[in-house]
Amino acid sequence: MKTKRENPLKVLFSFSGEARGKMTGSVILAFIGEMFGMAPYFVVTLLAKELYEGTATVERAAVMAVTAAVCMCLRAWLTGLSSMRSHTVSFTILKNIRCALADKMAKVPMGVMLETPSGTFKTLMVDNVGRLEDIIAHMVPELPSNLAGPVFSIILVFVLDWRMGLAAFITVPLSLVFAVCMMRGYKEKMAVYLRSGNEMNAALVEYVGGIQVIKAFGQGSKSFGEFSRSVNFFHDSTLAWWRQSWFWMAGFKAVLPSTLLGTLPVGAWLYMQGTLELPLFLACIIIPFGFMAGLIKFGFALGQLSYMAPNLDPIQDFLATPEQRRPEKPVKLGERSFRFDRVCFSYDGKKEVLHDVNFTARTGQITAIVGPSGSGKSTIAKLMAGFWDATGGTVSFGGQDIQNIPFDQLMGEISYVAQDNFLFDRSIRENIRMGDPSATDAEVEAAARAANCHDFIMNLEQGYDTLAGDAGDRLSGGERQRITIARAMLKKASVIILDEATAFADPESEAQIQQAISRLVRGKTLIVVAHRLNTIQNADQILVIDQGRLAACGRQEELLNTCPLYRTMWEQYQSTAAFAGKEAN
Numbered sequence: 001m002k003t004k005r006e007n008p009l010k011v012l013f014s015f016s017g018e019a020r021g022k023m024t025g026s027v028i029l030a031f032i033g034e035m036f037g038m039a040p041y042f043v044v045t046l047l048a049k050e051l052y053e054g055t056a057t058v059e060r061a062a063v064m065a066v067t068a069a070v071c072m073c074l075r076a077w078l079t080g081l082s083s084m085r086s087h088t089v090s091f092t093i094l095k096n097i098r099c100a101l102a103d104k105m106a107k108v109p110m111g112v113m114l115e116t117p118s119g120t121f122k123t124l125m126v127d128n129v130g131r132l133e134d135i136i137a138h139m140v141p142e143l144p145s146n147l148a149g150p151v152f153s154i155i156l157v158f159v160l161d162w163r164m165g166l167a168a169f170i171t172v173p174l175s176l177v178f179a180v181c182m183m184r185g186y187k188e189k190m191a192v193y194l195r196s197g198n199e200m201n202a203a204l205v206e207y208v209g210g211i212q213v214i215k216a217f218g219q220g221s222k223s224f225g226e227f228s229r230s231v232n233f234f235h236d237s238t239l240a241w242w243r244q245s246w247f248w249m250a251g252f253k254a255v256l257p258s259t260l261l262g263t264l265p266v267g268a269w270l271y272m273q274g275t276l277e278l279p280l281f282l283a284c285i286i287i288p289f290g291f292m293a294g295l296i297k298f299g300f301a302l303g304q305l306s307y308m309a310p311n312l313d314p315i316q317d318f319l320a321t322p323e324q325r326r327p328e329k330p331v332k333l334g335e336r337s338f339r340f341d342r343v344c345f346s347y348d349g350k351k352e353v354l355h356d357v358n359f360t361a362r363t364g365q366i367t368a369i370v371g372p373s374g375s376g377k378s379t380i381a382k383l384m385a386g387f388w389d390a391t392g393g394t395v396s397f398g399g400q401d402i403q404n405i406p407f408d409q410l411m412g413e414i415s416y417v418a419q420d421n422f423l424f425d426r427s428i429r430e431n432i433r434m435g436d437p438s439a440t441d442a443e444v445e446a447a448a449r450a451a452n453c454h455d456f457i458m459n460l461e462q463g464y465d466t467l468a469g470d471a472g473d474r475l476s477g478g479e480r481q482r483i484t485i486a487r488a489m490l491k492k493a494s495v496i497i498l499d500e501a502t503a504f505a506d507p508e509s510e511a512q513i514q515q516a517i518s519r520l521v522r523g524k525t526l527i528v529v530a531h532r533l534n535t536i537q538n539a540d541q542i543l544v545i546d547q548g549r550l551a552a553c554g555r556q557e558e559l560l561n562t563c564p565l566y567r568t569m570w571e572q573y574q575s576t577a578a579f580a581g582k583e584a585n
């Protein structure tokens with residue numbers, strides 16, 4: 001269902017914050033500037049009149065020339081001041097929208113951020129917001145001023161001689177025919193243009209992100225269907241639009257200012273009839289030249305209006321995303337255990353992926369979550385970390401409903417080591433220090449040693465100062481994971497949630513990771529989403545998840561006897577591990 005949207009200009013100006021009120025000044029200055037811009041036309045008209053009446057002198061002409069020049073300088077100065085103000089408003093609005101988006105990103109469920117392709121946020125923050133700049137800085141102040149000049153001039157020509165006024169106007173209905181043809185389907189086409197541009201951006205970000213895979217398989221951009229499709233679509237749709245509209249646009253620009261079409265023959269005829277004096281004739285020829293340029297600019301500025309909504313809509317949509325509400329004040333936490341009480345969850349509000357899950361993960365114990373792919377293991381871990389809110393039942397931590405614990409407090413208690421081992425493009429040292437921004441270099445190194453990553457870091461050209469991006473290709477998945485483990489170690493959280501990487505690491509790396517993990521979790525509550533069952537043989541409890549339900553819960557020995565699903569998984573794991581071992585040898 002389409003929701004009714006507020007007037008886009010009103011929405012834009014609701015972000016003007018500290019620059020509120022400046023736009024009115026900008027519009028007034030632009031308006032006065034345009035009025036001064038009309039001066040040369042009046043000066044020429046006046047001079048013609050005086051020449052005709054025989055009152056003109058060289059001195060008078062010189063004074064008029066200087067007056068016209070001064071007026072043009074004033075026009076430039078005033079429009080400059082207006083532009084300065086409108087740009088201040090424009091950049092303030094852009095800044096405030098970007099801050100609001102960033103603020104919103106921190107308030108929507110973390111899951112929304114993790115699941116949305118990063119290109120989407122780039123488009124939203126950079127492109128959609130950026131395109132609003134021109135509209136606010138130019139269109140808003142120029143629209144009224146571009147209209148004011150023509151309206152003033154038209155009235156003047158009509159006052160001077162209404163017949164000449166009509167004659168000057170003859171091109172307007174004609175040019176409107178061209179304008180209407182040019183604007184046919186403009187709104188839809190503009191929406192397609194913007195959408196296809198955004199899609200191309202998002203596909204490009206994905207293409208660059210996946211370039212390693214594309215190169216590895218010896219493929220070019222054509223192989224990346226989504227990217228080439230979006231580039232071709234953008235090319236085809238914009239070209240088709242241009243082909244359809246260029247003739248009408250050229251016609252509009254040519255016909256509208258051709259006021260001589262009407263004023264010359266009509267004026268000449270009236271003059272010969274003796275009902276129009278020469279100075280008036282000249283005035284009615286010259287003044288319309290002044291207003292037509294403004295009218296053309298006004299027409300194009302109006303077209304830009306339809307640029308606003310398609311750029312503002314996705315921004316408003318994101319700002320309307322429901323927030324994860326959490327209290328501000330820290331709450332008192334009891335024993336750091338998790339409790340799932342009849343927990344249900346759905347990502348999209350339609351398909352439930354967790355049904356009635358009940359368990360307790362006790363403090364200081366290792367709780368492993370296992371199950372077939374897609375059964376809901378990572379979802380349980382994400383609910384524990386507060387990335388999403390349960391859609392039914394209660395997830396509690398430390399005796400409190402997780403929704404009553406401030407996000408910062410919960411994050412202070414939990415270290416979440418994800419599968420994809422995200423490293424920021426900062427130095428390795430800074431990446432580790434993120435676990436505890438107050439940690440000294442010595443503490444960072446101590447954590448790196450404990451996580452078995454000191455040696456390979458020292459082998460990088462700039463050691464701890466190497467940028468993660470530069471080191472990117474030289475770090476194995478296991479090494480990246482150990483860096484994130486070092487980061488988690490610094491955090492000194494009471495709970496570690498470890499979403500184990502699915503791939504088999506080589507035996508040496510695997511042993512180092514396991515050693516790092518065992519140091520990390522000493523004395524802490526560990527929740528591990530396990531894909532490699534050998535790592536959890538000694539877990540205090542293993543939760544077996546099957547199609548979003550808790551199928552069984554117990555220690556390994558019990559489950560091997562009582563849970564057919566676990567037994568099958570264990571047998572499969574052993575045969576796969578044996579095969580992987582043989583392959584490695």
Ligand SMILES: Nc1ncnc2c1ncn2[C@@H]1O[C@H](COP(=O)(O)OP(=O)(O)OP(=O)(O)O)[C@@H](O)[C@H]1O
Nearest residue numbers: 115347348353371372373374375376377378379380
């Ligand atoms: N962001 C999402 N939006 C919609 N559905 C999702 C989302 N993430 C996961 N799912 C679905 O939820 C179900 C459980 O997914 P989940 O990632 O928790 O499974 P998993 O057991 O951890 O799988 P794997 O072992 O393959 O990582 C799956 O059907 C999955 O397709």
